[in-house]
Every structure is written in structure tokens, then in C-alpha cells.
Amino acid sequence: MSTGTPLTESAGVAAPAGNLAILQEPGSLAAFWRRLAARRSALIGLAIVVALVATAALADLVAPYDPTATDWGAVRAAPSLAHPFGGDEVGRDVLSRIIYGARASLGAGLVSVGLAVALGLPIGLVAGYAGGWIDAAIMRLTDALLAIPFLILAIALAAFLGPSLTNAMLAIGLSATSTFVRLTRAQVRAVAAEEFVEAARSVGNPPWRIALVHILPNIVPAILVQATLTIAAAIIAEASLSFLGLGQQPPEPSWGAMLNVAKNFMDQAPWMAIWPGLSIFLAVLAFNLLGDGLRDALDPRQRT
Amino acid sequence: MLRFLAHRLALAVPTLVLASMIIFALQQLLPGDVATALTGEERDPEVIAFIREKYHLDQPLPVRYAYWAGGVLQGDLGVSVRLQKPVAELVLEKLPVTLELACLAMLVALAIGVPMGILSAVRRGTWLDAAANGVALWGLSVPNFWLGILLILLFSVHLGWLPASGYVPPGEGLIDNLKAMAMPAFVLGNAIAAVMMRHTRAAMLGVLGSDYVRTARAKGVSPLRLVLRHALPNAAIPIITLGALEFGQLLSGAVLTEQVFSVPGFGKLMVDAVFNRDFATVQGVVICTAATYIALNLAADVLSAVVNPKLRRA
Numbered sequence: 001m002s003t004g005t006p007l008t009e010s011a012g013v014a015a016p017a018g019n020l021a022i023l024q025e026p027g028s029l030a031a032f033w034r035r036l037a038a039r040r041s042a043l044i045g046l047a048i049v050v051a052l053v054a055t056a057a058l059a060d061l062v063a064p065y066d067p068t069a070t071d072w073g074a075v076r077a078a079p080s081l082a083h084p085f086g087g088d089e090v091g092r093d094v095l096s097r098i099i100y101g102a103r104a105s106l107g108a109g110l111v112s113v114g115l116a117v118a119l120g121l122p123i124g125l126v127a128g129y130a131g132g133w134i135d136a137a138i139m140r141l142t143d144a145l146l147a148i149p150f151l152i153l154a155i156a157l158a159a160f161l162g163p164s165l166t167n168a169m170l171a172i173g174l175s176a177t178s179t180f181v182r183l184t185r186a187q188v189r190a191v192a193a194e195e196f197v198e199a200a201r202s203v204g205n206p207p208w209r210i211a212l213v214h215i216l217p218n219i220v221p222a223i224l225v226q227a228t229l230t231i232a233a234a235i236i237a238e239a240s241l242s243f244l245g246l247g248q249q250p251p252e253p254s255w256g257a258m259l260n261v262a263k264n265f266m267d268q269a270p271w272m273a274i275w276p277g278l279s280i281f282l283a284v285l286a287f288n289l290l291g292d293g294l295r296d297a298l299d300p301r302q303r304t
Numbered sequence: 305m306l307r308f309l310a311h312r313l314a315l316a317v318p319t320l321v322l323a324s325m326i327i328f329a330l331q332q333l334l335p336g337d338v339a340t341a342l343t344g345e346e347r348d349p350e351v352i353a354f355i356r357e358k359y360h361l362d363q364p365l366p367v368r369y370a371y372w373a374g375g376v377l378q379g380d381l382g383v384s385v386r387l388q389k390p391v392a393e394l395v396l397e398k399l400p401v402t403l404e405l406a407c408l409a410m411l412v413a414l415a416i417g418v419p420m421g422i423l424s425a426v427r428r429g430t431w432l433d434a435a436a437n438g439v440a441l442w443g444l445s446v447p448n449f450w451l452g453i454l455l456i457l458l459f460s461v462h463l464g465w466l467p468a469s470g471y472v473p474p475g476e477g478l479i480d481n482l483k484a485m486a487m488p489a490f491v492l493g494n495a496i497a498a499v500m501m502r503h504t505r506a507a508m509l510g511v512l513g514s515d516y517v518r519t520a521r522a523k524g525v526s527p528l529r530l531v532l533r534h535a536l537p538n539a540a541i542p543i544i545t546l547g548a549l550e551f552g553q554l555l556s557g558a559v560l561t562e563q564v565f566s567v568p569g570f571g572k573l574m575v576d577a578v579f580n581r582d583f584a585t586v587q588g589v590v591i592c593t594a595a596t597y598i599a600l601n602l603a604a605d606v607l608s609a610v611v612n613p614k615l616r617r618a
Contacts, residue, residue, distance in 0.1 A: 144322035147594045147601075151556035152574070156590050159578040160333040236447050240560055243449055244575055263453050263564065267461045277450030285445035 035297040042293020048286035056102040065093035067100040068251045076269040086271040089261055097253035098275050104254040105283055108169050108238035108247070109231040115173030116180050117227055123177075124184025129192060129211045135185070142178040150175050154237050158246040165238075165254070168247035172237045176230055183226050187219035221298040228291035232284045239280045255280050308609055316602050323594040324376065327587050328369050334583070351385065358383065381588035386580045391588035394573060399592075401471060402562070402569035405492060406554045408485055410547070412493025413500050418543065420497075421504025425512060426531060436501060443498025448557050452491045452564035459487060469566035488565045492557050496550050503546045507539035541608050548604030552597045 036042050055062060074087030085094035127138040145153070157171035191197065192215060200214045241247040242256030250257060255276040262272035339356040356362065359382075360371050375382070381391035424436035460468035466487055472480040511517060512535055520534050559571030566572070570589060577585035 140318060140322055143319045144326055144594075147319055147323045147598050148327070148590060149552035149556040149593060149597065151559060152590060152593055155559065155574065155578065156327070156330060156586055157333070159586055160330045160583065162335065232445070239447055240449065243560065244563065244578070246578065259450060259453065263456075266453065266457050270457055273450070273453050273457070277447060277453065280447045280450060281445055284447070285441065288441060288445050 032297055036293055039293045039296060041289045042297070045286045045289025045291075045293060048282060049290055052102055052106060052283055052286065055099055056106050059100050059103060063093075063096040063099040065096040067096045067253045068092065076265060076272070078269075079271055085275045086269065088258070088269070088272050089265060092251075094258075094272060094275055097258060098255070098279050101253040101255045101258065101276065101279065102283075104165060104242070104248045104252070105235050105238060105280065108165065108172065109235040109283075109287070112169045112173035112176065112234045112238070113227050113231050115170070116176035116230065117223065119173075120177045120180025121184050121223065124181040125188055125211055125216070127181065128185035128188025129207065129215070138181065139185070142181050145175075145178040146182075150233070151237055151240060154241065155244065155246065158241050163246045163249060165242075165248040165252075168238055168241045171241070172234050175237075176234065179230065180223070180226065183222060184219060187222050188215055191215050191218045221294075225291055225295040225298060228287055228294055232287035232291065235280065235283050235287065305609070309606060312602055312605050316598050320595060320598050321373075323598075324373060324591055325369060327590050327594070328372055329365075330587065330590075331583060332365070355385065376591065381591070382584035384577070384582050384585045386577070386582040386585070391585050394585060395570070395588055395592050398568065398570050398573045401567060402555075402558050402571065404474070405485060405488055405558055405562070405567060405569060406551070408489035409492035409496065409554060409557075410551075412489055413496035413550075414547075416493070416497035417500025418504050421501040422508055422531060422536070424501070425505045425508035426527075428509065436505070440498040440501045443494050443501075446494070448491050448495055449560040449564050451494060452487065452561060455487045455491065456564070471567050484565075484567075488561050488567055491564075492554065492561045495557060496554060499550055499553070500543070500547060503543055504539065507542045508535060511535045511539045541611055544611075545604045545608050548600050548607075551600045552593075555593050555597070 036046075069092065071087070071091040071093075074083055074091040074093065076089060077083055077087035077091070079086040083093050083095065085098060088094055088097065123138060127135045148156075154168075154171045154175040157174060158168050161167040161171060188211075197210060197214055200210050205214070238247055238254070239256030239259070242254040243260045245257075245260065248254030248257050258276040259273060259280075262269070262276065265272055339352050339359075339361050360368050363371075372382070379392050381395065383389070384391050384394060387394065420436045420439065424433040427433055456468045459466045467484050470484055472484050474481040508531075517530065517535055520530055525534065555570070558569060559574060561567070562569045562571040563575050570593075574586060574589040577583070577589065
């Protein structure tokens with residue numbers, strides 16, 4: 001760096017040097033992207049996620065048929081040029097239902113995890129930063145919630161709320177909340193012990209300002225990783241609830257609900273079971289790959 | 305050790321009480337009149353009146369909880385309106401089936417996950433490691449009910465080797481029992497195998513990097529003996545503890561696996577109860593699951609404290 005021409009050095013040392021410093025800083029966005037891009041599996045995951053989101057968003061344009069339109073000529077029809085993924089038990093186009101089903105799966109994954117973060121982050125922040133009896137009370141409550149296995153809690157919640165996609169999202173989101181409370185709390189306590197927080201406190205910053213401005217930005221990476229991995233779990237949970245009849249209601253398409261019907265026609269129309277399952281698998285795999293990649297890119301200590 | 309045990313028990317009890325409160329409060333989510341909702345399809349005023357009295361529905365929520373919790377402590381989980389049987393009886397009837405399934409699945413998970421984890425840790429960075437990680441990723445991402453459907457398609461519909469559904473009690477024929485359980489146990493164990501592989505790999509990598517292993521290697525201990533006699537026993541502690549935590553996952557998975565293979569266990573009981581709006585049974589199953597999970601966590605804590613005295617400082 002020291003061998004620049006005298007002219008440029010005197011003209012603008014501050015600006016380029018400053019930029020370079022940001023680029024070299026391990027926490028910067030560009031460096032983060034480079035580390036993520038260095039992992040092929042993370043990029044594959046990201047590509048599948050982008051493709052799935054695009055499919056769900058553009059379903060009206062991409063799908064060859066109306067996902068709920070029945071055609072008696074296509075009842076359990078084997079895959080053909082007209083119906084590449086075949087037809088289902090009432091002659092609906094399986095490919096179109098898969099494409100529209102992406103909306104239910106991705107929507108459920110994003111909405112339920114969004115809900116879990118929206119609830120879990122502030123609660124965890126309060127528990128971790130306030131400490132004392134508030135912390136103790138919140139921790140005992142999450143202990144109790146975590147004692148009920150995730151899917152069983154989601155099924156019970158969905159059963160009492162009543163079967164619908166919205167209630168399934170609510171049930172999954174609430175079931176996943178305690179994980180985010182625990183994670184946020186643990187992260188907050190770790191960061192709050194750092195010297196820069198002590199410094200911020202000693203210059204007279206109020207607690208809310210320390211929590212939001214000094215602590216929150218430092219725990220975002222861990223939350224982001226957990227959120228991505230939880231989306232994968234939420235997609236499986238939505239498919240499971242729909243498979244049990246507690247999620248998306250017919251005739252609206254959902255991958256889990258399609259599998260539920262397909263298991264009755266396994267010997268006559270196996271394609272009805274293969275494509276929805278493959279779609280769930282791909283979506284879950286993509287978020288798992290992306291989550292693992294994000295973890296490695298964001299936290300050098302955990303890199304394997 | 306006794307003090308440690310007492311401390312852990314003192315933590316487990318409030319957790320269970322709080323969990324039971326949450327599970328009890330679930331019925332507040334029911335739309336409309338609780339008595340009518342609890343009776344489900346039944347519209348007989350006599351049944352509704354019975355339910356109203358049985359659950360003290362004219363009393364405020366905390367009082368109702370006290371009645372309910374008092375019953376649970378005496379082994380009374382309520383009555384299944386649908387099946388006309390005490391819930392506790394139903395649970396005890398179905399529990400052995402799920403326990404067998406869970407144990408077989410855990411065996412599958414250990415048999416696949418632990419050797420795979422050891423191999424990938426010992427051969428870190430090689431194609432073997434990559435392959436094992438790939439298998440683990442598959443296990444974590446494949447929905448187990450879909451895997452179940454695919455296996456039925458292959459082994460029952462096409463090859464005709466294994467029954468697609470049904471359950472034979474071990475007393476009526478051990479071979480038939482195992483044949484009926486083979487696919488459900490594999491499907492359920494598959495996902496846990498992935499988690500066990502990751503735990504084993506991480507634990508082994510930690511131990512293999514430690515000084516005493518290096519010393520042993522320097523002394524010329526054979527690689528096989530080094531892994532099995534020196535490294536594995538110490539790596540086993542986190543594997544046992546984390547394995548016990550996976551039991552919750554096992555119970556979650558059992559719900560769907562039992563549904564796919566029509567295994568008449570705990571999970572099937574819960575799903576059938578959900579469909580029949582038999583909420584007392586749903587609550588009973590969930591509280592038993594939570595109690596089992598808490599007890600297993602406790603057992604895992606105690607077990608690791610027995611193996612590693614350093615952990616006994618509560």
C-alpha cells in the first residue's frame with residue numbers, strides 16, 4: 001500500500017484507505033459475501049431458494065393450468081407432454097399444483113419464522129439484558145415450552161385453533177418462539193460482557209439504547225443463521241400439518257396435503273407421491289445448505 | 305451426587321408444572337363454548353352436562369386447572385368422550401408400541417450415525433467425510449412421511465417383501481413384529497442418524513485434537529485402538545447427552561411415521577384424537593410426552609454426571 005504515486009497519496013489518502021480497511025475487516029458485507037460464495041453448497045442452496053421464491057411469486061405465469069381446475073380426462077393420468085408430472089385423483093395438473101404449492105410452503109416457512117423472531121427477539125433481549133426475576137421467569141417458561149417437542153406442540157396448537165393454513169403458521173411460529181428467546185438471551189449475555197458495552201454504559205447511555213444500538217447489531221448474525229435453519233424445519237412442519245389435514249385445506253394446493261391424498265393411490269399413480277415429496281425435500285435441503293453456509297461464513301470459529 | 309440429583313429434580317418439577325399449565329390452557333383456544341367443543345361431534349345435552357361437571361367448566365380457569373392437575377397427579381388424565389375410556393388407560397395401552405418403535409429407531413440411528421461420525425472425524429476432509437456429511441444432510445432434509453411412502457412403494461407395492469401397514473404384538477410372533485416395524489423404525493431412525501452423526505463427528509474431532517490422544521499416538525498405539533479405546537469413551541459423553549435430547553424429535557417423528565404405517569401407537573392416538581376433536585386425549589398425550597421428555601433429560605444429566613464427576617458441581 002505504501003508504494004502509491006505521491007500525487008494520489010497526497011490527494012486522497014483517507015478515502016481509498018478507508019474503503020480498503022472496510023473491505024479487509026472480517027465483518028464487512030463484501031468479505032461476508034466472499035466467504036459465503038467460497039462454499040459451493042451454500043451457493044447451491046441460495047440458488048434453489050431464489051428459484052423457489054421466483055416460482056412461487058410468478059406461479060400465475062409459470063403454471064400451465066389452474067391448480068384447482070379438474071379434467072376428467074386426466075384423472076390419475078401418467079406423466080405426458082400435456083401433464084409432465086401427471087394428473088391427480090380428480091384430474092388436476094400435478095405440475096401446476098406443485099408450482100402453486102410453493103406459495104403455501106415458502107409462505108408458511110417465512111411467516112412462521114418471522115413471527116417466531118418478532119416475538120422471540122424482544123423477549124430474549126429483555127431477559128438477557130434485564131436479568132433478575134424477569135429473566136428467571138422467562139427462562140422457566142421457555143424450559144416448559146421446550147419440554148413439549150416442537151411438532152407435537154404445533155399439532156396440539158393447530159388442533160385447538162382449528163385446521164387452516166393461517167392457524168398452522170401461527171402454531172409453528174409459536175412453537176419455534178422459545179428457541180429464539182433462548183438464543184437471543186444467550187447472545188445478549190455474551191455480548192453484554194464485552195468491554196465496548198461497558199464503555200457505552202460508562203458514558204451514560206440509557207439501557208434501551210445499549211440494548212438496541214450496541215447489542216442488537218452484534219447478535220443479528222446468530223439470529224439470521226438460526227432463522228434460516230428454522231425455515232427448513234418450519235417447511236417440514238407445515239408439510240406435516242397439511243399431511244395430517246391440519247394445514248392448507250383442499251382444494252387449495254399444498255405439498256403436504258398432496259402427499260396425504262397420494263398415499264391412497266400409491267400403486268396406481270406413484271407420481272402423485274413423488275413430486276410433492278421431492279419438492280419438500282428440495283426446499284428443506286436448500287434452506288439447510290444456506291443456513292450451514294451462513295453459519296460458516298458469519299462465524300469463523302465454527303468453520304469446519 | 306445426592307445434592308446434584310436433588311438440584312436437578314428441583315429444576316425439573318416446576319418445568320413440568322408450567323408445561324402442564326400451558327397444555328391445560330390450550331383449551332382456552334377452542335372457539336365458542338368449551339363444553340360443546342370438548343364433546344366434539346357429540347351433541348347430546350346429557351354428555352355436554354357431564355363434561356361441564358367433569359371439568360368444572362362453571363369455575364374460573366385457575367380452579368379448573370387445580371382440579372385437572374389434581375386428577376393428573378392421581379393418574380386421572382380425563383375421559384375420552386369419543387372412545388368412552390379413561391385417557392390414562394388409552395395412553396398405557398399405546399405407549400409400549402411407540403416405545404418399541406422409538407427404541408428400534410434409536411438403534412438404527414446409533415448403528416448408522418455413530419460409525420459414520422467416527423469415520424468422518426478420523427478421515428476429516430476426505431471424500432469419506434464429504435459423503436458422510438451428504439448422507440447427514442439428506443437425513444435432515446427428507447420429510448420422514450415421504451420417505452415412508454417411498455419405502456412402501458418399493459418394499460410393499462413392488463417387491464412385496466414387507467407389510468405396508470399394521471402391527472403385530474411381539475407376543476404373537478417376534479418375526480412378524482419386526483417385519484412390521486422394520487420400515488417405520490428405519491424411517492424414524494434416519495433423521496436421528498443424521499443428528500447423531502453430526503454430534504459424533506464434533507465430539508470425536510474435539511477428543512482427537514486433545515493432548516492425551518496425541519501422547520497415545522506418539523507412544524505408538526495402533527490407530528484402531530486409539531479411536532476405539534482412547535478417544536471414543538470420552539466422546540461418548542456428549543453423544544449420550546445429546547442423544548437423549550433427540551428423544552423429543554423421536555416422539556415428534558413418531559406421530560407422522562405411525563400415521564403413514566398405521567402403527568397403533570402414541571402418535572396415532574394423538575392424530576386420531578385431533579381428528580375426532582377428542583381434546584382430553586390430545587392433552588393427555590401431550591402431557592405424557594412432556595413428562596417423558598423431562599424425565600429423559602434428567603436421566604441424561606445424571607448419566608453424564610456419573611460418567612464425568614466434574615459435571616456434578618451443580
